[in-house]
Amino acid sequence: MHRNPSRPLSPHLTVYKWGPHMLVSILHRITGAGLATIGAAALVWWLTAAASGADAYKDFAGWATSWLGIVVGVGLTWAFFQHMLSGLRHFVMDIGAGFENERNKFWAMMTLAGSILLTAGLWLYIVMGRGA
Amino acid sequence: MSMATTQSGEPGASPATDPAAESPIARARDLGSAREGGEHWWHERLSSVAVLLLFVWLLVSLLRLPALDHRGVTEWLRQPSAAVPMLLLILATFWHLAMGLKVVIEDYVHEEGNRFLSILLLDFAAVAGAAFALFAVLKIALGPVAP
Numbered sequence: 001m002h003r004n005p006s007r008p009l010s011p012h013l014t015v016y017k018w019g020p021h022m023l024v025s026i027l028h029r030i031t032g033a034g035l036a037t038i039g040a041a042a043l044v045w046w047l048t049a050a051a052s053g054a055d056a057y058k059d060f061a062g063w064a065t066s067w068l069g070i071v072v073g074v075g076l077t078w079a080f081f082q083h084m085l086s087g088l089r090h091f092v093m094d095i096g097a098g099f100e101n102e103r104n105k106f107w108a109m110m111t112l113a114g115s116i117l118l119t120a121g122l123w124l125y126i127v128m129g130r131g132a
Numbered sequence: 133m134s135m136a137t138t139q140s141g142e143p144g145a146s147p148a149t150d151p152a153a154e155s156p157i158a159r160a161r162d163l164g165s166a167r168e169g170g171e172h173w174w175h176e177r178l179s180s181v182a183v184l185l186l187f188v189w190l191l192v193s194l195l196r197l198p199a200l201d202h203r204g205v206t207e208w209l210r211q212p213s214a215a216v217p218m219l220l221l222i223l224a225t226f227w228h229l230a231m232g233l234k235v236v237i238e239d240y241v242h243e244e245g246n247r248f249l250s251i252l253l254l255d256f257a258a259v260a261g262a263a264f265a266l267f268a269v270l271k272i273a274l275g276p277v278a279p
Contacts, residue, residue, distance in 0.1 A: 004163075033236060036229035043225070044265045047218075050205050051268035051275075057202035080187070087180055094177070125195070 020108040027112075028086040031079035039076050077122055082115035172231065179228035186221040206272050215273035219266060226262035230255060 003009075016022065049060035063069050089107055092098045098107055193214065197204055208214050233254050241247040 029236060032229075032232050036233050040225065040229055040261055043222075044261050044268075047222075047265045047268035050202065050209065051271040054202045057205070061201070084184060084187075087184070091177070091180075122191075 020105050020112065024086050024089070024108040024111050027082055028090075031083040031086075034079045035076065035083060038072065039079070042072070042076065074119065074123060078115055078119040081118040082111065085111035085114045085118075176228070176231050179224050179231065182224035183221070183228050186217060186224055189217055190221060209269060209272045210277070212273070215269055218269050222262055222265040222269065226258045226265075230258035233258075 045060055046064075049056045064073065089098070089111055092107075098104055193208070194200065197208055209218060234251055237247060237250045237254060241250050
């Protein structure tokens with residue numbers, strides 16, 4: 001790729017010490033890409049199956065309640081909560097707050113803990129409250 | 133005006149180069165901003181808030197539905213109070229994901245031809261996905277009651 005040599009090149013990934021803020025940053029991208037592909041496909045499949053009739057919906061429901069469907073479902077809900085919480089963290093950083101080292105690390109770790117708790121809570125509610 | 137002069141990145145470095153004589157595109161090329169970054173950034177935030185609100189609505193709605201079978205879902209989507217937010221959710225979601233994946237492509241696909249093609253395919257896929265989902269909701273909402 002063409003690069004103008006008179007423009008500076010910023011120091012990159014390898015020069016920094018690994019930390020939770022870096023993990024949350026790359027997870028935002030990974031979860032976003034997963035939601036945008038697998039999640040969007042699942043949404044379109046669910047809606048077109050519902051619009052196509054009871055038989056098509058039964059096929060979707062059968063897949064969604066299979067063990068693979070549940071693994072993908074748990075993965076998508078975790079990805080959703082992680083992307084949502086790191087997105088909310090980005091809103092705070094957009095107004096220029098939360099850049100102090102310790103505070104930044106703390107809230108990065110809180111998005112990781114929060115997404116796991118929300119995912120566990122949601123699926124516990126589904127299993128306990130509704131019997132799936 | 134030779135390309136070499138343009139790419140030196142130093143307007144006015146040579147006395148022969150008069151910036152006023154250059155075309156605007158010749159001055160802007162390779163210098164980065166096309167002045168659309170701010171708008172893309174703002175639309176990402178705008179769509180973020182929209183998908184946040186709409187997916188919280190969807191999650192709560194699905195958890196409150198008595199049954200997620202075909203009858204339960206289609207009867208729910210037939211109501212304007214469910215169909216309209218769902219249509220908005222589809223628009224906001226596919227807008228948001230197309231913007232997000234565009235940035236990912238721009239970061240990782242360096243060759244200009246491949247990058248252009250990737251973004252083109254992404255936009256087509258996003259529009260197609262949104263169209264299928266919108267049509268499905270409209271068919272349920274406006275169609276006959278299921279037997």
